Amino acid sequence: MCGICGVVGLRHATPIVFEGLRRLEYRGYDSAGIATLVDGRVERRRAAGKLDNLGRLLEDNPLAGTTGIGHTRWATHGAPTACNAHPHGTERVAIVHNGIIENFETLRRELEAVGQVFxxxxxxxxxxxxxxxxxxxxxxxxxxxxxxxxxLEGAYAVAMIFAGHEGLMIGACHSAPLAVGYGDGEMFLGSDSLALAPLTRRITYMEDGDCVVITPAGAEFITFDGTPVTRKEQTTALAAGSIGKDGYRHYMEKELHEHPLVIGQTLQRMVDPASRRVMLPEMPFDLASVPRAVITACGSAFYAGMIGRYWLEDIARLPVDIDVASEMRYRNPPLTAGSLGLLISQSGETADTLAALRSLREKAVHILSVLNVEHSTMARESDVVLGTVAGPEISVASTKAFTAQLTVLACLSIAAARARGTLDEAGEDALVSALLDLPSRAAEVFTQGPAIRRMAQIVVEARDVLYLGRGSMFPVAMEGALKLKEITYIHAEAYAAGEMKHGPISLIDRTVPIVASAPYTPLFDKTLSNLQEAKARGGRLLVFTDTKGADRVSAIAEEMVVLPHVHDFVAPILQTIPVQMLAYEVAVLKGTDVDQPRNLAKSVTVE
Known part of the structure; x- marks a missing residue:
């Protein structure tokens, strides 16, 4: 979603704020702007479109001053125009805002009645x-x-500067993230620590209902009624140079190639390689006594949760419900106290998932969150956090965070199975061994680049694409279809392969490629039978399989990607990588904006 960056100090504010906005581009935006105090006056520069447009405006019409705020806007109310771009303000004040003010219409009428002009x-x-x-x-x-x-009612993070008050910035947040950064004679404000990474590693994450008064000398935290509060300063591990492309064409390409690394890093945190045992953090509840789990998430994280559901039910014999977060709390499912709420989010700030967390909390449910940002709002409100150790993910389309989430869910499933007595020591050893072998197997996927690019040549000509998979490969198919839609704008739909003949088979002809995930698992024969049905009706089959399934798939597939054969348990993690790579290669052929596809935001912090 929108991004905020602000600075008060001695240095020229505009280049500092502009670079902070550049680091927030990953969140998604359609306009941008900066305001500073120039000789005590509020001055603004705003532009629609990409930051480069704002950069050119600043080159033609520079903005001086040492106190400044900036914003990247993802339009909600009002078109993405320069007029609607932030900062908003008057000759007395300038503000930037993330979120939605739910009672703005009432407030607007009230302000217009006293002469304020919008x-x-x-x-x-x-x-x-x-x-x-x-x-x-x-x-x-x-x-x-x-x-x-x-x-104000709603969700918001806001930063303000005031005419005639050099070196003063006020920030506040409610249900939206905001972080304060500490420098030497200067202070910073940002939507997240990534915006502030080149400036400082000393961070305070604000809490809901916090207001902060910032001067070059420091920060004073108060509640909205003016009561002083103390907030902890932390040292972030995020390095200033950690978001470069490192020679790759796009951030997405770089992040795809980081799959083996993040899987390995996540396993290092959760598995003892010597004993081959999963080692989760201490939990304030007993996995053995949890009667039921409910998984909720949004987007790719929801598909990760679907795979997690297969694992938890299969090996831990734990009954699991799953809902997209935007529907779960409105469905109001009956839950037994002591059940497990399992929430998954890359950012830890996803508005719908956070709202679902709070609704589960009201039902006396234990909260376990799988997060990539362990200082996020969801982290603070969870009983237990399992970190994915994926590092910054800049591309809007999630890639490495997805396999890191799956790795965590796999470890959690093993731990739950051991606690519940449904998996013995030998079984744990086999599954952990499969996980520990996964980073090297993931690295082998990239040798299949030429075959994936041949598939891309077929898909790029299509208007519609069908993705198929069975069992835990069905969510993999859903992830592949989502990636294709997100970054290529080609319509794609995923189906459980057995459901194809219950409707989607009528779509099959030579113009609709069929992308299938079909590793040699116990469901391989069933999947192959479904693919033969599609082949008989003229379908062009593009199949991801493995070394054990390759001979049989080659007889019917127009193009085939052959992956290493791995344990059934980890197959969905490995199969995810090439379906994401396919979407990337198609997007490159189409020439779309791979890292920042239209209309999308990285962190969806409004409902």
Whole structure:
């Protein structure tokens, strides 16, 4: 979603803020802007489209000043135009805002009634004009900000600067992330630590309902009623140079090639290689006594959860329900106290997943979250966090975070099975051995680049693509279809292969490629039979299989990618990598914006 970066100090603010916005591009945006104080006056530069447009505007019309805020906007209220771009403001104040102000229409009518004039279609401008109103009534910046914050309903992170108040910035958050960074004689504010990585590793993550008053000397944290609070300063492990492309064409290509690394890093945290035992952190509940689990997530994380459900039910014999987070809390499922709520999110800030977490908490359910950002809001509100150790993922389309999530879920499933007595020591040894072998097998996938590119030549000409898989390969098919839609804009749908003849088979002809994930597992023969049905109707089969299935697949497939044969348990993790690679290669052929596809945001922090 939208991104915020701000600085107060002695250095020229604009290049610092602009670079921070550059590091926030991964969140997705369609306009950008910066405001600074120039000789005490608020001045702004805003542009629609990519940051390069703002950069050219700043070259033609530079922006001085040592106090500044910037923003990358993902449009919700109002079109993605320069007028609607942030920062919003008046001659007295400038603000940037992430989130949605749910009562903005009421506040807008109230402000218009007292003479405030709106210039944009956004909900965010309401914040600026309400602060401005209080300033005109004689309130100091701090009081004007607090009076405004008390009136806002919804989710928001906001930063403000004030005319005539050099070296002052006020930030606040409610149900949206915001981090304070500490420098030497300067201070920073950002949507996440990635924006601040080149500037500082000393970070405080703000909590819901926090307001922060920032000057070059430091930060004062208060509640919205002005009560002082203490917030912990932490040292982030994120390095300033960790988001370069390192010679790859796109961040997505780089992150695809990091699959073996992140799988290995995640296993290092969770598995003792000497004893071949899964070692999870201490939990405040007993996995053996959990009567039921409910998994919830969004997007690719939901598909990871679907695979996790197969594992938990199969080897741990734990009954599992699963829902997309945007539906789960509205379905209001009956849950037994003491059940396990398993939530999955790359950012730990996904609005729907966070709302689902809170609804589960109300039902006295244990909360275990699988997260890549372990200082996120979801992390703070969970009983246990299992980290994915994937590092920053810049491309909007998730790749390495997905296999890291699967690796964590695999380890959790083994631990649950051991705790529940459904897996003996020899069984654990076999599954852990398969996991430990996975990074090297994942590295072998990249030798199949030429075969994947041949598949891409077929898919790039299609308007519609069918993805098929059985068992745990069905969510892999769903992940492949999602990636293709996200970055190539080609319509794709995934089906459980056995369901093909219950409708989708009517779509099959020479113009609709069929992409199938068919490793040699106990369901291989069933999948092959479904593919033969498609072949008989003119289907063009593009099949991901393994060395054991290759001979039989070659008889019917137009193109085939042969992966190493691995244990059935880890096959979905390995099979995920080439379906993501296929989407990437098709996007390259089409010339789409691979890392920042249209209309999408990396971290969806509004419902």
């Amino acid at each position: 210039q944009t279609e956004t909900d965010s401008e309401t914040i600026a004009l309400m602060v401005d109103f209080y300033l005109t009534q004689g309130y100091a910046p701090r009081e004007a900000a607090l009076n405004t914050l008390k009136r």
